Amino acid sequence: MKFIKATENDIPSIQDLARRSWENAYAEILSNEQMEYMLNTMYSKEEISNHLQQPNYHYFLIQDESQNSFEGFIGYENHYEEKTTKLHRIYLVPESKGKGFGKGALEFLKENVERAGDERIILNVNKYNSAKNFYESQGYRVYDDGVFNIGNNFVMDDFLMEFLIHK
Structure with a gap:
């Protein structure tokens, strides 16, 4: 597994990976209208480009080195709050x-x-998304909703989760 820092040239790949993973992850949770709205808003070329220009916001493509294929991506923002990084997005294609x-x-x-010197990771996860169980298995806990x-x-009905890094 290899993590490749995304650039402007990778925006189409990020958009494709987002759509492929969302169609699987949210098919039973969100209406088609809400899914399209969110994909078109959160994953527009302008939105991703804006993120890539911010010094504390990072996108990485997740590559399967044995297949030489992209399996997903991760987007996070260091120093989102004091000593806190926000995991904005982590998506994997179903396969x-x-x-x-x-x-x-x-x-x-x-x-x-x-x-980066942060001590806490926070994220939002849809209350009906099974990813919550995955995060809990990795040491994250719900602290609010x-x-x-x-x-x-449209609304997002989410659990707020955190992971504390013990130094």
Whole structure:
């Protein structure tokens, strides 16, 4: 498994990976209208480009070196809050699940968070997304929940999770 820092040239790959993973992860959770709205908003070329220009926001493509294929991506922001990194997105295509890419990505994230001097990782996960169980198996815990208006009469109904890095 290899992590490749994303650039502007990788935006189409990120968009493709997002769509492929979302169609699987959210098919039973979100309406098609909400999924399209979120993909078109959160994964527009302009939005990703804006993230890539911010010094504390990082995107990495997750590559399966044996297949020479991209299995997913991770996007996170160091210093989102005091001593806290926010994991904004981590998505894997359906055929790569269960192969250790998620665990590897969270380990990669933890190492980069420590290197940046942060001590906590936070994330939002949809209350009906089975990924919550995966995060809990990796040491994350729910510390709150919330319903967030994302526009166009849509909301995100999420658990807020955290992982504390003990130095």
